[in-house]
Amino acid sequence: MQAFEAVVNYFEHAADQLGIAQNVRKLLLTPKRQVEVEVAIERDNGEVATFVGYRVQHDNARGPMKGGLRYHPEVDLDEVRALAALMTWKTAIVNIPYGGAKGGISIDPHTLTLRERERLTRRFVDQIHDFIGPDRDIPAPDMGTTAETMAWFMNQFERYHGYSPACVTGKPVELHGLPGREEATGRGVGILTVKLLGRMGRLTGHPTVAIQGFGNVGSHTAKFLVEADCRIVAISDAHGGYYDPAGIDVLAAIRHAQKNDGSLETWEGAKPISNAELLELDVDVLIPAAVGHVITKENANNIRAKMVVEAANAPVMPEADEILEQRQTVVFPDVLANAGGVTASYFEWVQNRQHYRWGLNRVRQELDHVLSEAFEAMWETSQKRDVSLRQAAYVLAVERVARATILRGHQ
Numbered sequence: 001m002q003a004f005e006a007v008v009n010y011f012e013h014a015a016d017q018l019g020i021a022q023n024v025r026k027l028l029l030t031p032k033r034q035v036e037v038e039v040a041i042e043r044d045n046g047e048v049a050t051f052v053g054y055r056v057q058h059d060n061a062r063g064p065m066k067g068g069l070r071y072h073p074e075v076d077l078d079e080v081r082a083l084a085a086l087m088t089w090k091t092a093i094v095n096i097p098y099g100g101a102k103g104g105i106s107i108d109p110h111t112l113t114l115r116e117r118e119r120l121t122r123r124f125v126d127q128i129h130d131f132i133g134p135d136r137d138i139p140a141p142d143m144g145t146t147a148e149t150m151a152w153f154m155n156q157f158e159r160y161h162g163y164s165p166a167c168v169t170g171k172p173v174e175l176h177g178l179p180g181r182e183e184a185t186g187r188g189v190g191i192l193t194v195k196l197l198g199r200m201g202r203l204t205g206h207p208t209v210a211i212q213g214f215g216n217v218g219s220h221t222a223k224f225l226v227e228a229d230c231r232i233v234a235i236s237d238a239h240g241g242y243y244d245p246a247g248i249d250v251l252a253a254i255r256h257a258q259k260n261d262g263s264l265e266t267w268e269g270a271k272p273i274s275n276a277e278l279l280e281l282d283v284d285v286l287i288p289a290a291v292g293h294v295i296t297k298e299n300a301n302n303i304r305a306k307m308v309v310e311a312a313n314a315p316v317m318p319e320a321d322e323i324l325e326q327r328q329t330v331v332f333p334d335v336l337a338n339a340g341g342v343t344a345s346y347f348e349w350v351q352n353r354q355h356y357r358w359g360l361n362r363v364r365q366e367l368d369h370v371l372s373e374a375f376e377a378m379w380e381t382s383q384k385r386d387v388s389l390r391q392a393a394y395v396l397a398v399e400r401v402a403r404a405t406i407l408r409g410h411q
């Protein structure tokens with residue numbers, strides 16, 4: 001199943017629950033705009049290299065469109081379109097005044113030098129600056145992009161449009177960024193995992209957790225959950241995994257990764273295991289926090305975790321989702337699980353527009369507040385309608401976007 005098809009599938013279930021008419025479904029599903037642009041740069045050796053960049057603006061009924069910018073070799077129009085729609089539902093669930101968008105360039109950023117990455121970002125802005133901006137569409141970091149990328153993005157945008165710090169979020173703290181934005185996605189995953197454990201009556205006795213992916217999201221999730229008295233028994237990155245049933249020393253792993261260009265490779269703090277083995281460990285919570293599509297119909301029957309929290313976007317394929325539901329494995333859906341990042345982005349945008357700085361404590365408090373409200377709403381909907389958490393999250397989101405769309409009128 002293609003990525004966009006999967007999102008449509010979840011949407012259709014929610015639309016059935018809500019009794020939404022076919023013509024309104026079409027309106028909600030069709031992206032407002034999707035662009036594909038050439039991004040040609042001069043490499044450091046003087047040669048020209050050409051890449052393809054995308055920006056899909058899915059829906060703006062609830063506000064300016066919001067979503068990350070991804071640099072990854074697997075980026076294509078179908079994936080960006082799916083992720084843009086996911087952002088529409090994500091911003092609706094946490095009830096922040098945005099629509100959804102997503103962008104990306106099909107490139108492995110590690111194959112470029114720092115200066116080449118900067119040129120790539122600036123050339124991409126040259127191609128799309130006309131239809132983005134603080135009131136239209138606000139990019140942010142995603143896989144393969146960082147606060148530094150956002151600083152170049154802002155600087156290039158400002159060459160055309162003047163002072164405009166709110167044109168992107170996830171900027172460096174020293175450059176109109178928000179303290180706590182970088183940790184926010186992982187922290188949010190942690191906050192929500194603890195809420196789920198509480199509701200499932202499993203918060204006592206150091207619940208066990210396995211985390212796939214140890215980038216920004218996975219490492220901050222691990223850190224938060226250790227502080228919340230969970231036992232992280234396995235972690236991994238693209239090179240492989242580490243397992244210790246007595247509990248991984250997460251801070252030591254983070255220190256190793258920091259010294260090692262973000263990678264856990266060569267770490268000797270725990271027994272090596274493969275990424276496939278990690279997914280099948282007998283733990284309370286499994287948190288896929290890396291790429292999408294890692295739990296498929298092929299391995300879903302081997303998943304022994306009681307709960308799966310989707311920190312990555314779309315790690316569980318729809319066919320696998322059905323198998324997990326039959327096996328009574330609770331899946332916490334990506335649309336809320338990883339919404340801490342965009343929620344903190346919203347705080348950054350608000351701060352930029354008010355020219356007023358928030359401290360870390362306020363950011364953390366407000367993040368907790370927004371995510372807790374969304375969690376309670378999703379939980380209540382799932383109980384009331386007797387549907388999975390994913391269906392409940394989609395029902396909430398689709399209802400909010402449909403309502404805003406209808407209220408706006410179409411004359």
Ligand code: GLU
Nearest residue numbers: 067068140142341342345
């Ligand atoms: N890239 C993140 C996401 O997919 C954050 C988006 C944002 O902050 O706008 O949710």
